[in-house]
Amino acid sequence: MITTLEEMGQAAQNAAAELAILPAAKKNTVLNAMADALAAHRQAILTANADDLVNAADLPAKFVDRLRLTDARIQDMATGLRQVAGLPDPTAQADKGWTTDAGLHIVQQRVPLGVVGIIFEARPNVTVDAAGLTFKSGNAVILRGGKEALRSNMALAKVLQDVLANHGLPVAAIQLITDTSHATAQALMRLNGYVDVLIPRGGAGLIQTVVKNATVPVIETGAGNCHIYVDQGADLQMAENIVVNAKVQRPSVCNAAEKLLIHQDVAADYLPVLAAALRAHGVELRGDARARAIVPDMIPATAADWDTEYNDLIMAVKVVDSLDAAIAHINTHNTKHSEAIITNDYTASQRFLQRIDAACVYVNASTRFTDGFEFGFGAEIGISTQKLHARGPMGLTQLTTIKYEIRGDGQVRS
């Protein structure tokens, strides 16, 4: 019986050693069996979720919606597992190999990270999505979800663990922390020696808590204060299409645009058109003084607006003197996620690409494309907004590290 976090950590490390040498074919068989098992145990999962929903009855509707499981959502989770089964195994790859001056043959082999910790909020689907991705990449996972989703998460984890057991694999490959106290979450953040990386998935508050408190390595994900800059060289129709898409197609996600910057030379002509198009989709606009001089009925933007991720149908608008002013504003206020310029000016596009500091920098496309599936990675565990290890969409490869395998014939160093 595992009772302490250290015991969970040790069990995860032991499981990770087994997963690291598991052939891809076996992993894929297990992932497909997990998908079957989710369908087979649909009713038990929905019953557990119903208990969570009863307890969450007083919480905001948006929160309850994230917590709710349905037949369709269980089907989506199963489909996700089958898709992951169909992807290449990143640990079956070597990046490169070379021979050194001393005659050593070095292969840079991809290997699992080991034990991945995931701290998340009230979306039970994270249990299955994260377990699938970590399992496929050969990692053991320790999951710690929000207390509101505990029964749902326990039901889902049990389904996955039973499949592991049925295939002769260690159930500690997928562990759920059922003690949802803050103290235990804090202890997970400091489980050095057992947790190789901790990935928080949720809002800015959760992520900052993890960054400030963790002593294990952390990957920051999912904070997006994305900008669209409409340059003087922009095509108005293209600008309208992209700005509207980036703002309204799915406003709750981190790659949605939150800010619109527009060059002063085209602001008088373009801004009324862009504002009308956004408002036609229900977007609330907040403008600086120059933007409001052109479109008078915007709400005045405050200093705080430039640093705020709304995740909602709100957009702040600023008129800038120049391309360089736009670049300076973005580099000061962005979260290093995704930034776009709309322009047909070649020099402007090059300058923007080179000087913006962000994971993804776009010319003439919507920021909404920052996504593991859209990038062709086949899956995604999150969007990294830090610079170490992984930047931008994280697929299976970003859940691995390297090992140098070095073959010699008796070399010693002189």
Place this chain on the structure above:
Amino acid sequence: MITTLEEMGQAAQNAAAELAILPAAKKNTVLNAMADALAAHRQAILTANADDLVNAADLPAKFVDRLRLTDARIQDMATGLRQVAGLPDPTAQADKGWTTDAGLHIVQQRVPLGVVGIIFEARPNVTVDAAGLTFKSGNAVILRGGKEALRSNMALAKVLQDVLANHGLPVAAIQLITDTSHATAQALMRLNGYVDVLIPRGGAGLIQTVVKNATVPVIETGAGNCHIYVDQGADLQMAENIVVNAKVQRPSVCNAAEKLLIHQDVAADYLPVLAAALRAHGVELRGDARARAIVPDMIPATAADWDTEYNDLIMAVKVVDSLDAAIAHINTHNTKHSEAIITNDYTASQRFLQRIDAACVYVNASTRFTDGFEFGFGAEIGISTQKLHARGPMGLTQLTTIKYEIRGDGQVRS
């Protein structure tokens, strides 16, 4: 006048934005000018170092030796800068590019990390080595050295900063923290938003302090408890050459071997030979019960020995039942640095390569090869023993991250 750490951080960020777009040729010119300047200001550097040495007179001889600068050591620093100037610029490279289903052209471009913090002890040469590597890779650096080396570090930093100024570059590209209080070091570890990565360089105590206290991303380096496992299939002469080299060629460094494991089937024949060879080089041996039954006059090894990095002419010896027992022992006690098997058995070599969890796993070669220069990286800022971002020897490329540059022609997401 920069007075607070936040101001240093902001100045470093501003400098980093300039460095990020600096052509390689300009960077190389500056690095060579820095090498010239070190030679030209040799006397001022030695005078400052003499002051440090006076204050350190009561400290251990080993410590004073690390602190001492000489003409030859200044020459070595200058040579190091010229070598770095001669290496390829990692930020001039793109890793790959592809076109997505939506028709977006994505380039995975190498870019600098931004601002690198280095916390180190009493080796003034780290000031120059770290500044050269971070500058070449387009990063600004904030250096915080031990208080015993403060005058030496200030003299060296001034030489480098004067060269920056003479070339019209921001002196904040290379900054030295002159307040050597613990409080300031702690504040550097928590300078989120300004420091993109912190790399401690020094002993295990320093590294653990940084890991436990930092909220900025950290790369752990330099802890080595390396093992040589002599398999039943080993050639005795090769085993002797490698064990002796790995232990005695430079015992103070992290890639030196600290532990000798030997298969029980060859222990009776091999261990007396290996023990005699090691003792001929002045190595103190500490054995488990089975090793002492074969070579009786070893010091008994305690449980603590298996987790200790000696950095000295000491080696602990253990007789193991099997290859798998050796693998299990290593994976339990190693620091994930460098591990070697000596064998001519193909199956044993494969099993060891696959199952050992370490940055570098060797067959029939000395662990002493874990080194950026030996790997062909041309330079090294340290040996990472963590799994995120960089593992093993860290060269210039490991001081960079990626940026996705995405070129479209009006794509929106549907």
